Amino acid sequence: MSHLHHQDFTSASSALPTTSLPARSDAEPGYGVIRRNGAVTPFDPSKIAVALTKAFLAVEGNTAAASRRVHDIVEELTRQIADALVRRADHGRAFHIEEIQDQVELALMRGEHHKVARAYVLYRDERARARAAEVQAAEPQRPSLNLRTDEGRLVPLDLERLARVVEEACEGLADVSAERILAETQRNLYDGISAAELALAPILAARTLIETEPNYSHVSARLLLDMLRREALSFVHGRTDEARQSEMGERYADYFTAFIRKGIEVQLLDPELARFDLARLGAALKPERDLSFQFLGLQTLYDRYFLQTDGIRFELPQAFFMRVAMGLALREIDREARAIEFYDLLSCFDFMCSTPTLFNSGTLRPQLSSCFLTSVPDDLDGIFKSIKDNALLAKYSGGLGNDWTRVRGLGAHIKGTNGESQGVVPFLKVANDTAIAVNQGGKRKGAVCAYLETWHIDIEEFLDLRKNTGDDRRRTHDMNTANWVPDLFMQRVEANADWTLFSPDEAPDLHDLYGPAFAQAYEAYEAKADRGEMKVFRRVRAVDLWRRMLTMLFETGHPWITFKDPCNIRSPQGHVGVVHSSNLCTEITLNTSDDEVAVCNLGSVNLANHLGDSGLDLARLERTVRKAVRMLDNVIDINFYTIPEARRSNLRHRPVGLGLMGFQDALQALRIAVASDDTLRFADASMEAISYFAISASSELAAERGRYPSFDGSLWSRGILPIDSVELLAEARGGLDLDRSSTLDWSTLRERVRSAGMRNSNVMAIAPTATISNICGVAQSIEPAYRNLYVKANMSGDFTVVNPGLVRDLKARGLWDEVMISDLKYFDGSLGSIDRVPADLKALYATAFEIDSSWLIEAAARRQKWIDQAQSLNLYIANPSGRALDTLYRLAWKRGLKTTYYLRSLGATHVEKSTLKGTDGKLNSVSVAPVVAAPEPITIPAAPMACSIDDPTCEACQ
Structure with missing residues (x-):
């Protein structure tokens, strides 16, 4: 095709009156165009239409018939371009002229107007060369520039x-x-x-x-x-x-x-x-x-x-x-x-310590621990001591989990004043404000999660704590919340039976009971209530309360759903106490009491760095895990403790939490699609290896340094490893649908642990790793890819993130170009709606909202059998419904998961894009049928999205 000249575009405009061209009025106010000389002029979409018209008519001729056809095409393209510019900008921004011309090119290419696009590109190139020549002629030599030094002097740059x-x-x-x-x-x-x-x-x-x-x-x-x-x-x-x-x-x-x-x-x-x-x-x-x-x-x-x-x-x-x-x-x-x-281990990114360790190691106040778990007593002195403890623990970057179940409920009798309790909510408000006041030296926001058991009389008010409506004095807008759910409640939901709420001052032993013992005591209290022997109680349908839990979870992202019985039945430390809650990020399951504040010390293996030609490099993984466990054990003795209860607990039980990150990177390197049986097998094998090596390392440390003081009587001492404790849960529930397969020599390790002991009461927990995974340049924790191209916001600012593996694959297939970049932006980093991307790449690089979250639960269940604590497991749902949420969370319980974390949903603008023509109304490029059917639909009202995944103010995401 011959090269088009400037006059071709200029003369072509006479064929179509510019007054008839469309101008998107809602795109004009507040926007400007930065010219090449730096001047700013108002943004006028009609000028885009003029340029497009010139391009079309210069290629196709300026007959009357061509003009009529061009008018319709130009009108639609102009609207698309104006929309794209506004989407990319904040209100009030001016667009650079080159940015506008880039969008014109992309619109022509996407619309398959290839001849016109080529002509436009060639014309832009010719004009760029002409301008460069003019600049060179006018300014043959760049003027010298000076640098202003720190002292204020000017020196040549x-x-x-x-x-x-x-x-x-x-x-x-x-x-x-x-x-x-x-x-x-x-x-x-x-x-x-x-x-x-x-x-x-x-x-x-x-x-x-x-x-x-x-x-x-x-x-x-x-x-x-x-x-x-x-x-x-x-x-x-x-x-x-x-x-x-x-x-x-x-x-x-x-x-x-x-x-x-x-x-x-x-x-x-x-x-x-x-x-x-x-x-x-x-x-x-x-x-x-x-x-x-x-x-x-x-x-x-x-x-x-x-x-x-x-x-x-x-x-x-x-x-x-x-x-x-x-x-x-x-x-x-x-x-x-x-x-x-x-x-060597840290600097090559094979393993990374948690944020508090990185902040404070080697400093004058080496508070290196990540998580603190407390149980709040039911008296005024104890409640406010707990709030003070929160402040002291948060001061040096600790994340907090508080069990509030013991605090008596609304309407309960107070003997000392002969009055009625206002319940747990007013105290939660004080704890919320304390977390905000203590901001960890400005490094990150203080953060706390409150836990309440599902039988507590205040549970319905607890569900409403994060709502943006209602009495603000009974809202905690900054505190995370979580339900501590006993198996009996889930069984009542399954049976469509009733559920009774009690005040803990009248049913105090329920707090420390779990499994069959809890069920027996709970039913005895129900019988007392039926006889009129309980002052404060309320009976509801279990499924109605379950519906409300799921509705609030969708509307506000809280309370998270965590399961009391598997956390306790499978706990190695059941002989010395009870797990009353998890932590800020739901991966820690340690005992708490008035005398002991549980502490956990975290770090994560970078799984992506431990791959060989045929999968996991087990030799390298073993070296990493052995060193990492030693580092985490050292934290316990070096640590700066702000309250004595934390020191007492940590030295007595010595728990650590070794986790992982880069799981998604490893899958993509191995060419495994996340929604596949191969992913379940890899999740199983990788966690089995980490578990085997971590338990071995702690046992070796016990031989070198001595067993942890409360070892005798633990599951470890009885030769019951995490893979064995699965059977304890199955026995308590009357069965458990979970794969029990293994590949390593567990019998030998079991005997070694029984004889040599363990240095640490707990050794594994999978934390979110949101910040340390950024440091290492891999996907966080066990998360699927959020998007393949997006802007991430955190406390350090906004950052463009693009999946390098995807780019390599698209380059290899000749598909990486500006149109692909633009399409990825438009479809929020998803390949599912981009027709020219092959199906195998869509499956390999499927994002979190393109897969059915049942795959995430199944993978988590495979890991959970090897872990003595829990996992921070986010669930994603593009098109929420009551049935979908009910299916997911029942599946999590039935598979024996201990905890779940955030529910992530899409905002309205994202869902709207997912129903564009050509996607058949679905965003999902990879999906499976629900595994568990709900007995009846649960209505989820229209609501804002759950926790924003890149919310820079959300400490749990940092």
């Missing part, structure tokens, strides 16, 4: 160094362009620019390209490193200093020694760190591992984790990992060797 830094950031990365970054960077330079602005300019230029090529995320991270190096080196050396990555091989060791001394000087680091052999540790640092970060991970560390004073970060990544490792090795015999061993 070193563009050569800038170019070297950008080129170095691109080294070894495919499909990235240093020239493109430099060109965009130089557009934003000006005379007198500060050093901080100069460092930021290439980062901003590179991060805008991430959506087109995932490797720009690594480029952006490396450019951020350059900024961080200048900040850190200058501070620790007391003078302006900077270094490129290629120079850090020689400089990291000297910097590290200076960093430790400076950290102690500014009273952030424990002086004991100076007693390590710093030269030996500095020599062990691996500067090349700085290049492993993606931008989201490094920016998160920069904003929230690296040590800083007066806003100046002076901790570089490898120093950070070594500082954490040193803090965990303080009490080792050869602590330098152990610190290097721990550092």
